[in-house]
Amino acid sequence: MAKFIGRRLVYLLPVLLAVTLLTFLVASLLPGDLASTILGDQATPEKVAALRAQMGLDLPIWQRYGIWLWDVLHGDLGRSFRTGETVWDAVTARLPVSLELMVIGVALALVISIPLAIVCAVKSGSALDRFFTGLAFGKLSLPNYMVAILLIYLFAVELNWLPATGWVPFAEDPLANLKSFILPALTIAFAEWPVLMRVLRSDMIATLQEDYIAMAKAKGLRPARILLVHALKPSSLTLVTVAGINIGRLIGGALIVETIFALPGIGRLLVGAIYARDFIILQGVVLFVALGFVMVNFIVDMLYAVLDPRIRHGRA
Amino acid sequence: MTSIASRLFKIMLPLAAVAGVAASPALAQKKGGTLTVGVELDIAGFDPLKVGVYDTSPNIAASLFLEQLTRLGDDGKPKPSLALSWSASEDYKVWTYKLRPDVKFSDGTPFNAEAVAYNFNRQKDPKNNCRCAFYIANTLSVEAKDDLTVVYTLKDPAVNHPALLTRPDQNSTIHSPTAIQTKGDDYNRNPVGTGPFVIKSWTAGDRMVLEKNPGYWDKNKPNLDRVVLRPLPDAQSRFASLVSGETDVVWADEYEADNIARARKNNALKVLEYVGSGAGVAAINTKVPPLDDVRVRQALVMGLDKKKISQALTNGLARPATNPYGEGSWVKCKDDGALPTDPKKAAELIKEYGKPVQFKMLFTATPRGRATSQVYQQLWKQIGVDMEIEQVDQATFPPRAFQRKFDIIGWRIVDFPDPDVQMFANFYSKSPLNLANYTNPELDKLLEESRATPDEGRRTEAYCAISRLLNKEATWFWVFQNSYYAMTKAKVQGIPKLYGGVIDVSNAWLD
């Protein structure tokens, strides 16, 4: 076990290096740079060159990456030239917002999708199954920016139960904080549940056809027990995989949801940094997101072994 | 009015205004309360050296905790703010301002002539590479003659100099020198000014909370206790927040025509509208065929039915523009030389040109950029022109503009009390912003004339001649006036005209 964790940690470093290097390289290829952005309509070639030199942008890519890496290894994530705030402050101010959104959103999605998937798998082919299938695809056809605005019109404008926009820190007012997350989290949950429900249903239908399920039934076990204890676990592989990927992506922020509900999350920070070519912020965010991804995938891989004991870890 | 009389008038006016302000009856202003304002974009910061230029959102914030020497009154004329009075030299190249005494920055340090000079020198210093230096290019120096006297020395005469200082922008707002020096890089997000409010807290991407400044020099102001500024980037949820009551004031533009119409019908809301000077425009790269042929350019302009475009994009709210000055400008031309809307004639010109007309037009990758681009494409298709749409993100726009890597590019002439700065920037042949790559000695001469004289009549003549020339050569074209909007709850009072698109709530109150 310890060996497994140790192996995973060793694997973490090259991944972080590869992601940040790749991001640095590709982002450097994008037209325009921070100097031109800052200078705007005053971006004469001379001024741009002068500002680039001042910002250290005229050094070769390898050197710039190396300097960044060196600073990071010494605990200094840098400071945005554009806003003056440190990368650490910028990211840690917004990460909790995105994390809370992700946790509540995915939890709601699972609460919706797992029971529905079980029901549809058991009654596969029936009218109920068809209905929920239709609902799932109907929901997929309504993208999250549509759902968001519909939810806002209903709950914020018409009923005035929940706020349309904004965020209150948990420490300041826990109830207001939760209220401000309900609509955005619902938007995310509604976006995620169709795929999660469908993959679980798919895998469950296949599992329910297995011999050992027939045997369990023959042994006289109650259907509920068979379902939840014997069938659900091994069917959850794809569900866990997809949920893991979605959670990882959500750590990187949910740009559209954050924009519509005006939540100060990682997504807006990331996109703002990309559009302004503010690399130091971009690198900082990518570092955190990559860290998050690796951790989530680590958990997902551990879950594989838990869910399906037939999967052992590694083989030379 | 003769020259001398108008000069005297301009000097006496501020003195009368001071008296007027002191005596004006309060319109039953109520004190207290919190006002929440929804703006479009998040604010990067307030240090001119870092952000270069203030966009609308920082302008709105700046109008609360920063001040300038002058401000625009309801009549569009400059009024005292941090300066009490001013006078000009004979040639209008030297302006002397007498500052208001006993004013302090919110960090306790004194506001004085040294502070004004410090702000200016910092922006102008070439070592600082500030984008903001361009907009004060005409100012050679700002000196502190004594504690309360500042002298501006200009390169070319400026009759309207006090008006040029009224905007709460990166050049005119006065920041605390002590704060700048002690905070360094952190100043950008922790600015200090002399205004009626002070920044209490600022969560990036979420909200800025400003509270009443207890040390403000005008004891009658402000009315509100607190202002909360919230960036709400999505237009529909921004409007929803107004209707649901979460915000009291929201920024809007004419592309939100449906929401504006809805707000007008709603008794609990009201709509503020102001048509400024300038216009939404586009520059044509005259060095690139087929756009180097004046017939093609004229055809493009004549083929754009602006009323139809306005109907399509803004339900008719946007007002067509025919010259670079706009309805809100003091430049009024009897004949600005505008080309008529005539698609038939345009098609003929294209046929006369003979060769196929194909080019790309640059648009921002936003919903309004997309909608606009498709309408232009369609209208030009009908006169036989093939326009390809090129969508780019905002960061790519300036470099493309600067390097002239475009065929046609959208631009804007901003609402400003005097056309001089932008006219020179955009149309003078040697200007780096001469986007159209167009050189014409007659145009240069007219531009030089327009700033050489203080006489508004002669300047208007020059500007109108410029307009006729530009319209005939069709190197740029003007599409819509700069219309600025704000939607507020009916009970919000005290918001002045939206000069420059700035929603100034510093004097607002809640009924």
Add this chain to the structure above:
Amino acid sequence: MAVLELENDVASAAPASRPRRVGILFVGSVAWIAVIGLAGIFADWLPIQSPTDMDLLAKRAPLFSPGHILGTDHLGRDELSRLIYGGRVSLLVGLLAPVIGVLIGGCLGMVAGYFRGRLETFAVGGVDVLLAFPPLVFVLAVTAFMGQSVANITIVIGVLGIPAFTRVARAVTLTLSEREFVTAARALGATHSRILIRELLPNVALPLLAFFLLAVAVTIVVEGALSFLGLGVPPPTASWGSMIGEGRENLDIAPWLAFLPAGFMFLTVLAFNIVGDTLRALTDPRPGAL
């Protein structure tokens, strides 16, 4: 071999307890797909209006307006025509992009899940890198260098989908690799490639196909989201996704502008999945044991 063949005989000898009839839903789905597909292919020859001509006096005309049976959009363009041309784009992107994902991701995932060890570590690591890499940077880079086009959007979304397919294929392969039939085949001396292709692939294919059909739906929506950010198919080309995005701004005046393309999309992805479900039920006759 003998063991495996026996297994198959046993399986097919068991009586199927569900009648293998294709229902009316299946027929309807195939018909809908055929109609949309054919309309898209022959769009230029159909007696419909141009999808880009703007009738600026008839903005947002309601359904059954004269000349516009499904109304017009916010710029006065005929909805029916845009739905047909848009369907063409959405189906092309929606079908082709996941193909990239399933081919590359599926192979990678299978190989990783089967061989384990260092190969798996590299594959999973590579996938993690791709996942953590901000997709927007990738899209912007492709758009900047290769321009905005239907083909480029397909490639971009396809590549962005590879990690998901890889992980799913790997997960399925992990389970299957430990199953008896694989152990048996190995014991009988089958080579790796034979095991991969003959034993694992048919079993991995089914869940991958189910995931593929979901990916079709998600791709059409993702293209719409990209259009929302200005990075989807370039205007004036329509796609259902971009039409939904444009419709959002007109929800209370002309809600059909959003709901018509959403409805078309819904019917299409539903049809694909019903076809997929039915085909799977037909080829895998064992009933559920519960």
